[in-house]
Amino acid sequence: MPTDIEIARAATLQPITAIAERIGIPEDALHSYGRHIAKIDHAHIRALEARPEGRLVLVTAISPTPAGEGKTTTTVGLGDALNRIGRRTVICLREPSLGPCFGMKGGAAGGGRAQVVPMEAINLHFTGDFHAITAAHSLAAALIDNHLYWGNALDIDSRRIAWRRVVDMNDRALRGITQSLGGVANGYPREDGFDITVASEVMAVFCLARDLADLEERLGRIVVAETRARAPVTLADLKATGAMTVLLKDALQPNLVQTLEGSPALIHGGPFANIAHGCNSVIATRAGLRLGDYAVTEAGFGADLGAEKFFDIKCRQAGLSPSAVVIVATVRALKMHGGVEKKALGTENVAALEAGFANLARHVENVRRFGAPVVVAVNHFHADTEAEHAALKALCADRLDVEAITCRHWAEGAAGAEALARAVAALADGTPRRTPRFAYPEEAPLADKIRTIARTLYGAADIQVESKAAAKLAQFEANGHRHLPVCMAKTQYSFSTDPSLIGAPSGHVVAVRDVRLSAGAGFVVAICGEIMTMPGLPKVPAAEGIHLDADGRIEGLF
Template sequence: MPTDIEIARAATLQPITAIAERIGIPEDALHPYGRHIAKVDHAHIRSLEARPEGKLILVTAISPTPAGEGKTTTTVGLGDALNRIGRKTVICLREPSLGPCFGMKGGAAGGGKAQVVPMEAINLHFTGDFHAITSAHSLAAALIDNHVYWGNALDIDLRRVAFRRVLDMNDRALRTITQSLGGVANGFPREDGFDITVASEVMAVFCLARDLADLEARLGRIVVAETRDRKAVTLADLKATGAMTVLLKDALQPNLVQTLEGSPALIHGGPFANIAHGCNSVIATRAGLKLGDYVVTEAGFGADLGAEKFFDIKCRQAGLSPSAVVIVATVRALKMHGGVAKSDLGRENVEALERGFANLARHVENVRRFGAPVVVAVNHFHADTEAEHAALKALCRDRLDVEAITCRHWAEGGAGAEALAHAVTALADSGPAAAPRFAYPDAMPLEAKIRTVAQTLYGAADIQVESKAAAKLAAFEQAGHGHLPVCMAKTQYSFSTDPTLMGAPSGHVVAVRDARLSAGAGFVVAICGEIMTMPGLPKVPAAEGIHLDAEGRIEGLF
């Protein structure tokens, strides 16, 4: 079987104007980046406001394992399948980050015959959105230190600067740094550090903003530091927001590409779900809902992270109501949750599958808490057996009263997900989408919100909030931010904060070691366990295998 990049390279792509025409976007509303990528103009996005909206389908997954689940592949395959059965569908995805591309994960554009293309461009610099976000964030960081250098009229306390720098690359050496060394001309030395760009509050603001005006207003609410008498200093105070918005103006236009089968896809924004809210931009999702009868979008990692934040943060702020949720699972991954080593996954093991089923069961139950109807997509791998698939379908039917559908979109494209498409439309068309039932009310205290998520969705006995985090949460509430939702930053590999604790652990304690205010984005980040907002590279990073061949083509990306 050819590799993903070989499949993508062999495809005949349509001009992006033809893809745009399918969903009613005129050529003069496009800003082309070559023949196969274009940005959709702000003015055209505004012109869609009066149109009715289509139905929103959320794709999420079980807790990820090294065996692979294929959530993005399923999102693309489902979108292709819906278009195959005559439902005008737009796919909405996040943009890949360079850090994982060169680190552990590789590319993030789907796989097999269910990909968005051009794959190399999407996985690398694409249209420069991440560079623009990094630059806007860097401008804000520079303006903070420049303000202090030129007299510090706002009386910023250098010990209480909360706005870290960012870089879209995994670089553990930059997690904590000392800056401005070398003498008076270089400013005032202080401790600082870097996060990865996808953890930047500017990224979160970018993805939650409704338009350019909302973007600038949200940027202005970002709290970057405190004064010596503990008053908040914002980017509006530093007069940074106008220039930052200028840098982000073009980037805020959604990116239009296509799948291998010619389905339109809006790929825009890219916050991680283990350290941020993990959803593509509100602008892209809303545009998709105006342009298509259905929108298929995904939330990052498992449903305990991405889907919870999709409901409690994105739906809460943007007023979205999914008509159906697809939870992606694989026989291989469930056997890993049942205790099977990766090297033994090729052997039939129904007993391990039954043990690992607890992970899927909790995710299904969690999604149902939000009031959305659920279907399970079982992504087929070649070593799976009929007995394993039959057992999984029976478990879903008998224990959860949910339908599980075997999908072969990786090998067959949209044709391999038609059964899933029919099941999704049956759920989505059964009636109007109900407003989500959020995990907690706005009025609940921040610590209680964290405890509620941990106990009801993670199966935890309780939370343990370290003193530093508790003091910050109390300060956020005193400053009037207690109504905000919480964004849980924790490992994606487990319901607990221990990445080795697989399956569906219960009775554990979720350790909250820090908290960050994201007033512009409109949430409070609870940093749990050992999760890092600047990842490191693995022992053998993917970058070591990425290169150009003799003909100048990229090899090793995926």
């Protein structure tokens, strides 16, 4: 079987103007980046507001494993399959971060016959959105230190500056730094650090903003420091928001590309779900709903992270309501959750599958708490056996009363996901539009919101909030932020904060070591366990295998 990049390179792509025309976007509303990528003009996005919205379908997954689940691949395959059966569908995805591309996870363009293309451009610099977000964030950091240098009229306490720097790369050496060394001309030395760009509050604001005006207003609400009197200092106080909005103006226009089968795809924004809210931009999702009868989107990692934040943060803020939710699982991954090592996954093991089924069951139950109908997509791998798939379908039917559908979109494209598409369309069409149920009420204390998620969705006995984090929560509430939702930052590999506790652990304690206020984005981040907002590279980074061949073509990208 050819590799993902070989499949993508062999495809014959349509001009992006033809893809746009298919969903009613005129050529003069496009800003082209070559023949196959374009941004949709702000004016056309505003004009779409007069159109009715289609049905929203969310794709999420079980807790990820090294065996692979294929959530983005399934999102693409489902979108292609819905178009194949005559349902006009737009796919809405996040943009890949360079960190995972050169680290361990790889890109985020799907795989096999279910990819968005041009894959190489999407996985690398694309249209420069992440660079614009990094630049806007960096401008804010520079303005803070410049304000201190030129007299500190706002009386900022340099010990209480919360605004870290960002770069879109995995670099553990930058987690903690000492800046402004070298003398008086370089400013005031202080401890600082870097996060990866996808963890930036600018990224979160970018993805939750309704338009440019909302973007600038949200940027102004971002709290970057405190004064010596413990009063908050915002980016509006620093007069940073106008210039930051200028840097983000073009980036805020959604990116239009296509799948291998010619389905339109909007790829825009890219927060991680383990350290941020894990959803593509509200602007792109809204546009997709108005450009098609269906919009299929995905939320990062397992349903305990991406899907929970999709409902409790994105849907709550944007007024969205999914008509159906797809939970992606694989036989391989469930066997790993049942205790099988990766090297033994090629051997049939129904008993391990049954043991690992508890992970899928908890994710299904969790999604149902939000009031959305669920179907399970079983992403087929070549070593799977008929007995394993039959057992999984029976478990889903007997224990969960949910349909599980075997999908072969990786190998067969849209044809391999047609059964899933028909099931999703039936679910979506039969679900009345209504506001989702949320995990907690807005008026609950912040600590109670964290506790509710831990107990009801993670199966935890309780939470343990470190004293520093508890004091911050109290300060946030005193400053009027009690109503905000919480954004849990924890390992994606487990319902607990220990990545080795696979399956569906219960009775554990979720340790909250720190909290951060994201007032512009409109949530409070709870940093749990050992999760890092600046990842590191693995022992053997993917970057070691990426190179140009003799003809100047990229090899090793996946």
